[in-house]
Amino acid sequence: MGEFRVPFQAADSEFVEKRSRFISHLLPVESEEDARAFIAQIKKQYYDARHNCWCYLIGENVVRYSDDGEPQGTAGQPMLNVFQRENVTNVVCVVTRYFGGILLGAGGLTRAYSKGARDALCAAGYAVMGRWAVVDIPCSYALFERVRLEAAAQGGTVDDTQYGADIHLTVSLPEERVETLQERLTELSAGGVRLAVLSAEFRPGPRQEL
Template structure:
């Protein structure tokens, strides 16, 4: 049996399937795992190969609930938020240091363009890039300045599920 559930925040779409299991023993308990954690924009499939009648209704519910909870724990939770994108010029000798500085400021390096020098495409949670700009000025003695490259909704750092 492949029992599934999904929750989509846009439009409040919530669906599940027991895939032939006794009603209410699979899809709904899986859905409850995500609703209790207030997790949206997720899809979960739990496959049962063995047990059925031997487990009984209570055992099935516990098995599907545990499968969904284990998947959530393994995947973790990432909160979506507005991130600003920046192009950061960088010399080759500063590359590794620059990567560390971006991470220390809460940003991520998404891409790098290599040429005579390097341009790093970075992303910072909205409102946090200014801290990095000050550090960039300090590291380069004022010779490097980052330029805005837009903004996107991106997942933040992975959090442990409770």
């Protein structure tokens, strides 16, 4: 499926279309049980709404959706398509509709539910799952800015900075970039800067925007 993307965090959004109110809730999940529990929670919270349409994707193979009384194919499937187009999985999304008295038609409903899902995903952001290393980089004050920029160029983020006789940067970066980062640090410091790998694990990376 290409790179493995997941929502960075839970999110919600809301908009009004022709007097119908659409409220979206999104949650990162790792199991169908969690997804169904979230759907039940939202349905209970918005028990008086006309429709609580939903979809979820878990891993590469588990895909479920519901139009919850809307015309077939106008709600759950369009929501699902948003996440599939963006290659996002391990996600559940519920879009609640309070009917405003004006019919939207099949095309209008499809656009509205797609917008609800996309707005929630944009609010959540996404992260790419992968092997991430946490490294310690000791350097002089004179080299600090160049080291920081080089870490960023290799896809790293500075998690912590400690100031003492030297500066120690704690940096998270894709594991496959560690060797390249060390090569670049060796070049810019004439061999004086050596990083140390503190840990490595499979996890989400930093937040990214759609």
